[in-house]
Amino acid sequence: MQEKIFADRTSAVKGLGSQDKATERLALFYLDMMGKDRAEALISLLKDEDSEIRRVAAETLGKIRALSAVEPLITILKDEDPIARSKAAWALGEIGDGRAVEPLIGALKDNNVQSQATPNIHAKVLAVDRDTNVARVSVGQVDGVKKGQMFFICRGDVLIGKVMVEEVNENTCSSTVLPYKIGNLKVEEGDDANPQLNETVSAYVQREATGALVKIGIPTVPPLIAALKGDDAYVREEATRVLCKIKTPYAVEPLLFALKDKDLVVRELAARVLRVTTGQHFGEDYAKWQEWWSNNKNLFR
DSSP states (O other): OHHHHOSSHHHHHHHTTOSOHHHHHHHHHHTTOTTSOHHHHHHHHTTOSOHHHHHHHHHHHHHTTOGGGHHHHHHHTTOSSHHHHHHHHHHHHHHTOGGGHHHHHHHTTOOOBOOOBOTTOOEEEEEEETTTTEEEEEESOOTTOOTTOEEEEEETTEEEEEEEEEEEOSSEEEEEEESOOSTTOOOOTTOEEEEBSSOOBTHHHHHHHHHHHHHHOGGGHHHHHHHTTSSOHHHHHHHHHHHHHHTOGGGHHHHHHHTTOSSHHHHHHHHHHHHHHHOOOOTTOHHHHHHHHHHHGGGGO
16 A cells, blocks of 8 residues: 555655654555654654655654754754755754754855766856846857756855856857855856756755754854854854844844954844844944944843
């Protein structure tokens, strides 16, 4: 009967997340894990040799909010597969346990690029129209380049952004720049454009880690405030973004100092958080914010 329900191990692992107890039992039977509860079975599958199984197991643990999976999922944040890492980050946000905060902040530094480039395709960014956010990319040959294909824009070893092909001409393709960047770098003329067969980029880990920290909420605030003093500009940016969404007065004083950050994006985000949190509008003017805070901080205690 189980073969009629589950086409393969992946679908059986997904079945462990079912609210139907009969489906859950059939999934355990299919996976030869009878006698285990579903959380225990899924945790053991986090060690599977198949990365797809690890991905689905991590995601399913998040769906069932398995508190016992927090430490194993933290381990998966260092998995060799970036999609498995991103699924673990998402799952930790769904579970919402404070033990995951520091590891998730650490996951914001996950910015390595793993590319599987289309053979014999070499591309460069020719120009970027800032008004329309469209980049023209020159391609050595257009064979194999298709509408909808993703290009990852790199400067050296640093991932800057990504573009999706919308038009393919004789030796160029036009693409809309998608809203992704590392630090305050933006796609510019001359950057390398690396076409991918599989979009296995650690940007997803950072995105899911940021989302998870927002879901966990107030317990993230002290570590995020500490992260504002770190050396990594991207981590400072994302810490500020999370604080913006949490909207806590406890972050006001540290964010005043973030207005002096050397990174433009951090300063802009800090000003936004302060505006949203306090209702005041002083932009990036540190002196005005400091004066206002000195006179009003007792209102936020």
